[in-house]
Amino acid sequence: MTRVLIEGGYVIPVDTNRVIEKGVVAFDGSTITYVGDGSDFDRAQFRAERTVDASGKAVIPGMVNTHTHLVGAYIKGLTEDVPGKANSAGLYKRALPVASRAEGEDLYWAALTHGMEMVMTGTTTISNTWNDEKHTAPALVDLGARGILSEMIWGTDTSKLGATVMDRPWDTGMVARGLDNARELFENWHGKADGRITTRISPAGPGYCSADAIEQCRDLAASQGVGLNIHIAEVPGETEFVLKQYGMRPIELGQKLGIMGPNTIGFHCVFLSDSDIEIFASSQAHLSHTSFHVPKRGYFPPMEKVYEAGVNVSFGSDWCSNDLWKFMRFGILIPRVKTGDVGMLNGYDALRMATMGGARAVGMADKIGSLEAGKKADIVLVDLETPWCNPIYTPNLITNLVYNANGSDVTDVFVDGVQVVKNGEMTTIDRKATLKETQRRAERLWAIASKTWG
Numbered sequence: 286m287t288r289v290l291i292e293g294g295y296v297i298p299v300d301t302n303r304v305i306e307k308g309v310v311a312f313d314g315s316t317i318t319y320v321g322d323g324s325d326f327d328r329a330q331f332r333a334e335r336t337v338d339a340s341g342k343a344v345i346p347g348m349v350n351t352h353t354h355l356v357g358a359y360i361k362g363l364t365e366d367v368p369g370k371a372n373s374a375g376l377y378k379r380a381l382p383v384a385s386r387a388e389g390e391d392l393y394w395a396a397l398t399h400g401m402e403m404v405m406t407g408t409t410t411i412s413n414t415w416n417d418e419k420h421t422a423p424a425l426v427d428l429g430a431r432g433i434l435s436e437m438i439w440g441t442d443t444s445k446l447g448a449t450v451m452d453r454p455w456d457t458g459m460v461a462r463g464l465d466n467a468r469e470l471f472e473n474w475h476g477k478a479d480g481r482i483t484t485r486i487s488p489a490g491p492g493y494c495s496a497d498a499i500e501q502c503r504d505l506a507a508s509q510g511v512g513l514n515i516h517i518a519e520v521p522g523e524t525e526f527v528l529k530q531y532g533m534r535p536i537e538l539g540q541k542l543g544i545m546g547p548n549t550i551g552f553h554c555v556f557l558s559d560s561d562i563e564i565f566a567s568s569q570a571h572l573s574h575t576s577f578h579v580p581k582r583g584y585f586p587p588m589e590k591v592y593e594a595g596v597n598v599s600f601g602s603d604w605c606s607n608d609l610w611k612f613m614r615f616g617i618l619i620p621r622v623k624t625g626d627v628g629m630l631n632g633y634d635a636l637r638m639a640t641m642g643g644a645r646a647v648g649m650a651d652k653i654g655s656l657e658a659g660k661k662a663d664i665v666l667v668d669l670e671t672p673w674c675n676p677i678y679t680p681n682l683i684t685n686l687v688y689n690a691n692g693s694d695v696t697d698v699f700v701d702g703v704q705v706v707k708n709g710e711m712t713t714i715d716r717k718a719t720l721k722e723t724q725r726r727a728e729r730l731w732a733i734a735s736k737t738w739g
């Protein structure tokens with residue numbers, strides 16, 4: 286089917302804050318050709334080969350997750366409640382010992398499972414960062430998602446890290462291997478699967494690799510003409526380590542190394558000073574806000590100042606939970622509790638961050654992030670005939686949707702014009718068989734890693 290018409294639904298294009306009741310979205314192949322109320326749409330000329338009835342549903346752009354580690358399928362529920370006060374004990378004691386042991390096909394199956402969580406809840410673009418991305422790439426192709434893959438360049442043994450560890454033995458061999466993998470990934474995967482798969486470069490972060498390694502990553506990204514991602518101002522202890530090592534804060538170090546700019550996404554960015562936020566704003570670097578992830582660790586970035594400064598914010602899930610509906614709600618509510626300012630961010634702002642904010646961050650604002658003629662047909666249908674979204678008052682539908690709909694209300698998902706979810710079920714892969722195989726691999730990894738759990 287190349288020419289598809291979606292009609293009868295509440296179309297939310299996210300170009301501006303508007304809802305088109307009984308709207309029409311048409312696409313031909315992978316490209317949207319019409320979005321509107323249908324009054325100026327020539328049906329005879331379009332000659333739809335398939336018509337999708339979207340009545341009782343919202344039609345929204347596919348969401349963009351700007352930061353995840355799909356390997357996190359193996360740590361679901363293991364890290365979230367590890368005790369400690371505003372620390373990252375769950376990361377060091379549980380997550381890294383399990384995730385670092387996943388290799389080869391383990392990475393493929395984790396990516397299928399967590400990728401499936403994202404696609405089935407309305408995320409169509411997945412930006413993943415981990416090592417050995419060559420094993421993850423085929424999973425995103427098999428899922429039918431739009432994928433952005435970044436080889437994570439580590440420069441130290443993660444088993445030695447902790448919030449109070451102020452020394453890092455840097456391992457240049459590890460960096461060289463990561464850069465080789467990144468070069469190979471670019472050659473084999475950048476622009477593949479009809480352009481659905483692209484690559485970026487991801488130095489793990491100033492707490493995980495040296496300034497020299499970050500510079501090498503910067504230069505490789507520039508030579509490939511791709512963007513760069515970095516974990517920065519992420520965890521307690523990182524700022525202290527970077528201050529001791531370099532005499533400046535992590536974001537200041539990023540600026541000095543020339544990586545703060547419009548082609549860079551900062552992951553997490555929790556521990557930000559006012560001047561760090563100014564660097565973000567003036568450099569036009571993007572922020573991947575892990576709003577439902579970092580509160581599990583007992584902290585949250587000063588988002589009220591980030592929004593005030595005009596920084597482009599998108600949502601990243603990191604790992605464990607990848608349903609961006611949760612991230613939208615936490616993104617609105619936690620700064621509201623911190624400041625008491627109910628007007629700071631509304632439902633539309635959160636949906637815009639989950640779609641256009643992400644598209645801008647990954648450098649694809651001209652292709653994805655909103656429903657507009659000429660853009661890619663990445664389209665999500667959400668069931669509104671639920672008690673949690675009813676009754677419906679059209680002018681406030683976006684707010685209703687963001688506060689009350691759930692990822693599991695997503696019924697149909699198109700990526701690049703291809704339907705990957707139909708009536709709430711995957712069309713591209715076998716959901717149950719995938720879960721079973723990932724469970725089997727998870728149990729093997731837990732059996733090994735649990736021997737060292739504190």
Ligand SMILES: [Zn+2]
Pocket residue numbers: 352353354516552603
């Ligand atoms: Zn991360």
